[in-house]
Each structure stands twice: as structure tokens, then as C-alpha cells.
Amino acid sequence: MAKRTAGEVRSHATPEYGVHLIVLGTALIAQAEERIRWHEQNAALAEKELADLKSLDDAVSGETWRQRSRVNDLQRRADSHHEYARFLTFFKRHVVPRRRYRLGLSDMQVLEITPRGMYV
Numbered sequence: 001m002a003k004r005t006a007g008e009v010r011s012h013a014t015p016e017y018g019v020h021l022i023v024l025g026t027a028l029i030a031q032a033e034e035r036i037r038w039h040e041q042n043a044a045l046a047e048k049e050l051a052d053l054k055s056l057d058d059a060v061s062g063e064t065w066r067q068r069s070r071v072n073d074l075q076r077r078a079d080s081h082h083e084y085a086r087f088l089t090f091f092k093r094h095v096v097p098r099r100r101y102r103l104g105l106s107d108m109q110v111l112e113i114t115p116r117g118m119y120v
Contacts, residue, residue: 021103025095028111032092035112036085043081050074088112 053071091111095101108114 019105021108022100023103025097025099025101028095028101029092029097031111031113032088032095036088036092039081039085039088043078043085046074046078046081050078 050071053067053074056067088111103111103113105114109116
């Protein structure tokens with residue numbers, strides 16, 4: 001019997017639909033921890049800039065609208081990062097380290113394993 005390479009497929013093998021990876025829980029926990037740190041760091045940066053803006057005196061009337069808009073944007077950004085960090089923390093707490101998980105592309109997107117934007 002001839003040896004097959006990893007890329008060769010038997011003609012009678014059942015095809016796998018979509019992309020599915022088998023990943024250990026420890027790898028998912030590590031990925032979640034990394035993304036939690038990233039979200040918390042970005043939330044802290046947004047909150048620092050927000051605090052700096054709030055500490056400034058009201059700008060000239062033309063700048064007031066821009067400043068309020070930036071304050072609202074920074075608050076939404078910080079809240080969004082905190083919310084995702086909470087989700088990933090919940091996820092991390094419920095993953096069994098030695099269990100194998102089968103991930104599809106949508107799972108990888110939610111866990112931020114795949115890139116978000118288009119990179120050309």
C-alpha cells in the first residue's frame with residue numbers, strides 16, 4: 001500500500017463542509033486571555049482620553065459640538081471593549097482545558113481568531 005501525503009484525499013472519503021478546526025481548550029483559553037488584555041487596554045486608552053477631554057474647560061462654541069461628539073464616541077468605544085472583555089471572560093471560565101473543541105469560521109470570528117477587516 002502506497003503512503004499518502006497530508007494533501008491527498010481518498011476518492012471515497014466523505015467531504016467536510018466548511019472550515020472546521022479541532023482546538024484544545026487550553027489554546028482557546030490562551031486566545032481569550034490575549035484578547036481580554038487587548039480589549040481592556042483599548043478601553044483604558046479610550047477612558048484616559050475621555051477623562052482628559054472632560055477635564056478641559058468648554059471649548060469655543062464651534063468646538064463644543066466636536067468635543068461632545070468625541071466624548072460620546074470614546075464612551076461607546078470604552079463600553080464596547082468592556083462588554084467584549086466580559087463576554088470573553090465568561091467564555092474562558094467555561095472552557096474545559098483538556099477538552100477538544102470543533103470550531104467553524106463563525107466560532108473563530110466571535111472568538112476573534114480570524115481578522116475582522118479586509119486586509120489587502
